[in-house]
Amino acid sequence: MKMLMAANWKMFKTRGEAADCARGIESRLAWLPADREAVLFAPFTALAACAEALGPGARLRLGGQNCYPASEGAFTGEISPGMLLDCACSQVLVGHSERRALLGESDAFIGKKCAFALNSGLDTTLCIGETLKERDGGMLRPVLERQLAEGLSGVQDDIAAERLSIAYEPVWAIGTGRVAGPVEILEAHALIRAFLRKRFTSGGGAMRILYGGSVKAGNAEEIINLDNVDGVLVGGASLQAETFARIALAGVSD
Ligand code: PEP
Secondary structure, X not given: OOEEXXXXXXXXXXXXXXXXXXXHHHHHHHHOOOOEEEEEEOOHHHHHHHHHHHOOOOOXXXXXXXXXXXXXXXXXXXXXXXXXXXXXXXXXXXXXXXXXXXXXXXXXXXXXXXXXXXXXXXXXXXXXXXOHXXXXXXXXXXXXHHHHHHHOOOOOOXXXXXXXXXXXXXXXXXXXXXXXXXXXXXXXXXXXXXXXXXXXXXXXXXOEEEEEOOOOOOOHHHHHOOXXXXXXXXXXXXXXXXXXXXXXXXXXXX
C-alpha cells in the first residue's frame, strides 16, 4: 500500500492563492516516489480552481474537508459527495476534531458520513483522536475504540483497503506545536491496527493509518518511519508549497 501524504488547508486561501499553492506543490512532486501518494484537502470554494490549476494527470489528488450524508436536498450550507466528485475530488475527510469540537459533530453522524461517502465513490479518511483530558484520565483506548466503532459502523466488512484510511490526530497536538512522541504514536497506531484487523474481514491489516498533529518538515521522516504509520495529515505546515513538499518527500534523498 502506498504511503499517503495529505495536506489539510482548513479555512485558508482564496481561489487565486489556492491555485498558486496547488501548482507549487505539484511542481515539487515530480520526485514523489512511486510508493507514495499525495492529496490536498482544500476549502470547497477553492476546489474547482485547484482542479483547473493542476490539470488532468496531476500527482496531487484533491479532496473535500467534509461532506453531508445525502445525495441532495434541503441541507443549507452542506456539500454532498457527488458535488465533491463533480469538483474533481477523489477523497474526503470526515470527523476532523475541529468539526467534532466546534460544530458538535457526534460519532453517530460521522459514521453516517463515512459510510455514505464511501458508497458514493469517495475514498475516505476518518479522523479520530483523544483530548488531553481523556488521555490524562486513562481513556485513550476507550475513546479511540468508540470513535472507530461508531465512525465505521456502516462501512462494509469487505471494503477495499485502499479506500479507507484512519487519521490519528491527538487533539492536544493539533495546531499546538506539540507533536506526539514516538511512544505515544506507536501505542495509538497499534491499538488502531488491532481494531481494524478485527473489524474488517481481510483489509484491516493494510488500511492506512495516518498521524496528524504538528507535523513539520523537521519531524516528518521520524514519524513516517514508525510502525503502523502509513502517512501523515498536515495542517499548518501544508499552507506553503515548499514546506508541504518537503514533508511529502521526507526521507527521499535528492
Ligand atoms: C490538521 O489540521 O489535521 C492538523 C494536524 O493540523 P496541524 O498540522 O496544524 O497540527
